[in-house]
Structures are given as C-alpha cells and as structure tokens.
Amino acid sequence: NAGVTQTPKFRILKIGQSMTLQCTQDMNHNYMYWYRQDPGMGLKLIYYSVGAGITDKGEVPNGYNVSRSTTEDFPLRLELAAPSQTSVYFCASSYGIRTQYFGPGTRLTVL
Amino acid sequence: DQQVKQNSPSLSVQEGRISILNCDYTNSMFDYFLWYKKYPAEGPTFLISISSIKDKNEDGRFTVFLNKSAKHLSLHIVPSQPGDSAVYFCAASAGIQGAQKLVFGQGTRLTINP
Numbered sequence: 001n002a003g004v005t006q007t008p009k010f011r012i013l014k015i016g017q018s019m020t021l022q023c024t025q026d027m028n029h030n031y032m033y034w035y036r037q038d039p040g041m042g043l044k045l046i047y048y049s050v051g052a053g054i055t056d057k058g059e060v061p062n063g064y065n066v067s068r069s070t071t072e073d074f075p076l077r078l079e080l081a082a083p084s085q086t087s088v089y090f091c092a093s094s095y096g097i098r099t100q101y102f103g104p105g106t107r108l109t110v111l
Numbered sequence: 112d113q114q115v116k117q118n119s120p121s122l123s124v125q126e127g128r129i130s131i132l133n134c135d136y137t138n139s140m141f142d143y144f145l146w147y148k149k150y151p152a153e154g155p156t157f158l159i160s161i162s163s164i165k166d167k168n169e170d171g172r173f174t175v176f177l178n179k180s181a182k183h184l185s186l187h188i189v190p191s192q193p194g195d196s197a198v199y200f201c202a203a204s205a206g207i208q209g210a211q212k213l214v215f216g217q218g219t220r221l222t223i224n225p
Binding site: 004031033035040041042043044045048049050056058059090092094099100101102103104105 | 115117120145147152153154155156157160200202210211212213214215216217218
C-alpha cells in the first residue's frame with residue numbers, strides 16, 4: 001500500500017512551457033485534492049475532485065487544469081508556466097470528508 | 112485575507128517539557144480543525160483533529176484545545192521528544208457536505224532541544 005504517490009519529485013520549467021504533475025493513490029479514496037505551498041506560507045487549495053469525472057476549483061485555480069478519469073489518478077496540468085507558479089505542489093486524498101493523506105510533493109521552479 | 116493564522120513562525124522547547132502551538136481563525140463557519148505535522152521533503156501527515164462541538168481532544172502525548180468564543184485553538188505536546196521537531200500546520204474546514212476544503216495556517220517550526 002503506497003498511499004499517495006507524486007511524480008516527478010523535482011522539475012525546472014522555462015516560462016511558457018507546459019507540464020503535467022502526476023498523482024496516484026491506491027487507497028480507493030473518492031476525494032482527491034491539489035495544494036500548493038509557497039515559501040513561509042500555508043498550503044492553498046488549487047483544485048479538488050469528489051469522484052471520477054467531477055472536479056471543482058479551490059482557492060487558487062488560475063493557470064491550472066485538472067481531470068479525473070479514474071478513481072486512482074488526479075493529474076494537474078500547467079499550460080503556460082509562469083514564475084509565480086514556482087512552488088511545492090502536494091496531492092492529497094481522503095475517503096469521505098475528514099482526514100486527508102498527502103503525497104511527498106513536487107518541487108517546481110519556473111525560470 | 113488570512114482566515115487561519117499561526118503567529119509564531121518558530122518555537123524552541125527543551126526535551127521533556129511541554130510544547131504549546133497556537134492557532135487563531137476568523138471564519139465562524141469553520142467547524143472542524145486539524146493539526147498536521149511536516150518533515151522536510153515530505154508531505155504533511157495528519158496528527159490530531161477536533162470538531163467544534165468539543166473543546167478538547169487527546170491522543171497520547173497530543174492534546175488539542177478549542178476555544179470557540181476566542182476563535183483560538185492550541186496543540187499541546189507532553190512530553191516533547193526530539194522526533195517532534197518539525198513544522199506544524201493548523202487547518203480548518205467548514206460544513207459536512209461535499210469535499211473538505213482545508214484552509215491552512217502558515218505553520219510553526221518546532222525545535223526540540225536535547
């Protein structure tokens with residue numbers, strides 16, 4: 001039982017490039033979330049999903065897109081990378097509405 | 112608008128003593144509160160939570176206190192151990208329908224000195 005896994009661990013992008021951050025969970029959780037954490041700040045919710053095919057915006061969705069075609073996977077897409085998207089990205093999942101379990105994070109730098 | 116605030120960026124405590132981490136919130140709709148612990152290069156891990164219908168919840172060395180009138184919660188760790196050195200995040204959510212959209216504080220870095 002690996003829990004929540006994220007790939008890649010690190011990535012450097014140039015301005016304007018695009019990429020997909022991968023997130024997979026093997027706990028059969030129905031809810032999944034994407035957060036970003038900027039230096040010295042708390043985590044902020046980007047997008048979330050309550051099940052396959054259902055996604056919704058969080059607090060800071062601009063510049064990102066998500067999809068959820070399966071229960072296990074919840075990829076986060078950056079279309080035109082900007083320096084403001086330099087951050088650490090965490091994926092989380094939960095069964096129901098309470099405890100969320102987080103992945104190890106992806107550290108993204110946009111230059 | 113910072114709805115959840117942890118005003119102490121860091122805290123240093125002697126091993127064996129009590130660690131007290133504080134958190135304030137402004138949104139009266141929050142009804143569930145959590146503490147997460149984070150080590151470097153890892154994701155946050157759930158520590159303890161409390162519902163707004165309670166004022167205290169204990170789990171081993173960890174106790175969370177909630178003062179709704181003051182919109183304040185605290186995490187007590189007794190006794191503090193070196194492995195407790197980490198960043199602690201307070202988080203809150205509102206409502207029981209749909210997904211749990213957590214709002215996090217900025218975190219407090221706790222250092223336990225031997």
